[in-house]
Amino acid sequence: MPQETVSNTAQTAAIVVVENVMKRFGAFTALNDVTLRVGKGEKIVLCGPSGSGKSTLIRCINHIEKHDGGRIVVDGVELSHRVADINSVRCEVGMVFQSFNLFPHLTVAENCMLAPMKVRGLSQAEARDRALGLLQKVRIGDQADKYPAQLSGGQQQRVAIARALCMQPKIMLFDEPTSALDPEMVKEVLDTMIELARDGMTMVCVTHEMGFAREVADRVVFMDRGSIIEEADPETFFRAPRTERAKGFLNQIIH
């Protein structure tokens, strides 16, 4: 199976290395000694109960949250306090948020064009070409000159995906991308993500969409109380979770 060869090579060439990472918010420990390696082209689904640290973990990978201890290396660059390091990592890491976070005062196309022009130095015409191409890919090419508020939630989230892709990142992070959506819009966003996965993008997704996890994930990583409790391929994880906490969690989300 082609998927297996991908995940085998993944082990050799890690593009994201998280080692013994600690993160505290005051007295609360959000991440406790977390270690995770993500191979090039690998798709990882992070799941776990709320407050388990999964969002915090991916927010540390592009330094939206600062980790307090341990090491994070993305595409060979270690995240330090140097602005240059942080920015070069952020250029390679696209992120999609639960609440979309589109820029409400800019059109869909402008949302996609701003960072490529300001950060990557593209001309307006180049940026627009790239934006239109990617909007086409997520199937909202005809909405390019509308404002975000004129679109449905599912369409807005696909714009957010296109906006992140316009920076041509090597890794995509998804932070509960379908949690804020009406049920009938979840599928269109997941389909977009599945397509992206088929194109070979490295993806780390925080999601409870187990169908999605089964279809694309190379590994499911289960977190609880700031630690990684269990890691397995989706078939094994869903069929035979090893830990009681994972069993309890799966029972709750599947009913």
Added chain:
Amino acid sequence: MNALDFSIAAQAWPYLWSGLIFSLSLTAAAFAIGMVLGTCLALVQHFEIPVLAQLVRGYVAVIRSIPLILVLFWFFFLVPIVLGHLIGNGRPIPIGANATAFITFGLFEAAYYSEIIRVGLRAVNKGQFEACQALALSTYDTYRHIVLPQVLRVASPIILSQTIILFQDTSLVYVLSLTDLLGAASKLAQLNGRLVEMYLVVAVTYLAISSAASQCVAALRKRYAVATSR
């Protein structure tokens, strides 16, 4: 009993017009200086720049607790003396009534606008900043292209109210012997004894300009309504 005689207003119009032009240019200049400087003052506080932020806070607090008319007086009489001591031989350096009016109004309004913008900056959704970070946008680009445009859009009704107050406050320049719209009318009223007509004409003029400004902003807001409603 005297009937109202508006022909007097028609005769007086050229003089009133010059007063109105002065009021409008003072408003425009104070708005421009006030917005640019006010935005800078708000950003200094927003970024908590050491020492400067405290100084700005003090400045805003002082300006906002003193009547504008007093600031005009002080500026007119004290600044020439201070300038004289700083760069001259102690002899006051006059800066003139016009310059005093434009500078004072600009500095005064900056304090008010900065408060409006400072509050607006705090109202911008945290997710907007995170999206900018995730896209590797610099702090400058984040504020220039994402944060400030949203602040200005959200705050535009309050900015407009403040600007209408500013337009009406320009009448205070009478203390510097400058002639604005109201000053022109009151001089003419005392000359020709037609107080009611003159003050009616002036009131209608203020009303027309202020409500026209409100309409403009309402139209602008409508245009951007799709962009801001979420």
